Amino acid sequence: MGRIKTTNKEISRKDIIIEKAASLFKEKGFKAASMREIADVVGVEAASLYNHIKSKNELLNIICFDVANRYTHKMEEVEASELSVLAKIESLLRFHIDGMIHHFEQVYVSDREWKHLDNPYLSNMQNQRRTYRKRFAAIIEQGIKQKEIKKIDASTTVLIMLHAIGGIESWHRSTQKISGKELEENMITFLMDGLRKI
Amino acid sequence: MGRIKTTNKEISRKDIIIEKAASLFKEKGFKAASMREIADVVGVEAASLYNHIKSKNELLNIICFDVANRYTHKMEEVEASELSVLAKIESLLRFHIDGMIHHFEQVYVSDREWKHLDNPYLSNMQNQRRTYRKRFAAIIEQGIKQKEIKKIDASTTVLIMLHAIGGIESWHRSTQKISGKELEENMITFLMDGLRKI
DNA sequence: CCTACCGATCGGTAGG
DNA sequence: CCTACCGATCGGTAGG
Numbered sequence: 384m385g386r387i388k389t390t391n392k393e394i395s396r397k398d399i400i401i402e403k404a405a406s407l408f409k410e411k412g413f414k415a416a417s418m419r420e421i422a423d424v425v426g427v428e429a430a431s432l433y434n435h436i437k438s439k440n441e442l443l444n445i446i447c448f449d450v451a452n453r454y455t456h457k458m459e460e461v462e463a464s465e466l467s468v469l470a471k472i473e474s475l476l477r478f479h480i481d482g483m484i485h486h487f488e489q490v491y492v493s494d495r496e497w498k499h500l501d502n503p504y505l506s507n508m509q510n511q512r513r514t515y516r517k518r519f520a521a522i523i524e525q526g527i528k529q530k531e532i533k534k535i536d537a538s539t540t541v542l543i544m545l546h547a548i549g550g551i552e553s554w555h556r557s558t559q560k561i562s563g564k565e566l567e568e569n570m571i572t573f574l575m576d577g578l579r580k581i
Numbered sequence: 582m583g584r585i586k587t588t589n590k591e592i593s594r595k596d597i598i599i600e601k602a603a604s605l606f607k608e609k610g611f612k613a614a615s616m617r618e619i620a621d622v623v624g625v626e627a628a629s630l631y632n633h634i635k636s637k638n639e640l641l642n643i644i645c646f647d648v649a650n651r652y653t654h655k656m657e658e659v660e661a662s663e664l665s666v667l668a669k670i671e672s673l674l675r676f677h678i679d680g681m682i683h684h685f686e687q688v689y690v691s692d693r694e695w696k697h698l699d700n701p702y703l704s705n706m707q708n709q710r711r712t713y714r715k716r717f718a719a720i721i722e723q724g725i726k727q728k729e730i731k732k733i734d735a736s737t738t739v740l741i742m743l744h745a746i747g748g749i750e751s752w753h754r755s756t757q758k759i760s761g762k763e764l765e766e767n768m769i770t771f772l773m774d775g776l777r778k779i
Numbered sequence: 780c781c782t783a784c785c786g787a788t789c790g791g792t793a794g795g
Numbered sequence: 796c797c798t799a800c801c802g803a804t805c806g807g808t809a810g811g
Contacts, residue, residue, distance in 0.1 A: 412612060579774075627790085629796050
């Protein structure tokens, strides 16, 4: 489910273009990356890209909504689960960390470049992001009510946690002295301890 | 010290241009914001901007290095202080939160758009950022050695904390239901508790 | 998938 | 500070 391919089968030309576009958008930003550069990396002329996609903005749409849909899907799964509040939050955090590690470029682009979407996709994305954070905050608030979590502003906490994870960028780029698994455990420890009552 | 003005005196035309540029760079991104738009907001023709600045990139240089120099200055101050490790970290975090609240646009731009600097400024900035994080991590490592802080990977922790604070963006934009001071205390509580031994 | 090419917009300059 | 204008580059199209 979702556009991010987990196997090597069925990789179409369009998928390759999207993948290369994500990589360039991440490196240079959406506006600074040109269709000619994407074409270069794919190995065709710029005009040929338009046999597979409608516009540069369509590439951004696909990348952003692919990620957003995965988030929504995960949120529904977690909400429907029987997990404790703390376990729900941990599950969401691990999902975000995994996404950052395994679908780095897509997640990075969707996080930092979604502002360049054009309407109606832009407002759609704004809604999805707002809604996701509200649902996340609602879980935290439930935890506070049940006294599993210390009294803290839930929306602030959501922002802290999501942006903390979104910042793995620099780790990824630097000389990876720590493994993905180690990174994940370190982040989980830090973030979950920020939640617990002392 | 530093270019960010704290009084209303001595605001030159150039300062106004930089301020408006920071605002537009934050809203649309460096590449997407045009000199003509900046000129519009300032209230002159695009060509007139060049009587005060040399290039679009100079605007970004000024914004980014202004912020970076403030960070370096603060770091030196903290390192030279007699504070405990935990107090040093708290002081740095409060500095970052304050910067995010009071110099929002400059800090935001310097954080997300520095990649568009051109050399030699680009590599200079990369060095400054790397160095800053290393010095921050060194403080944390000292705290671990002194058993004031729980065993956790110091570099990961720095990234978590800095990005958590850098993400206040969304709070600032949304309907500010929480005051700056409240936000600061919530963040400090969360982040400092992630550090302490349980 | 390529060649050829378009209108628009960009950062920036000349000259007053 | 403005008018007038430049070369370069952009996203995208026509036609084969």
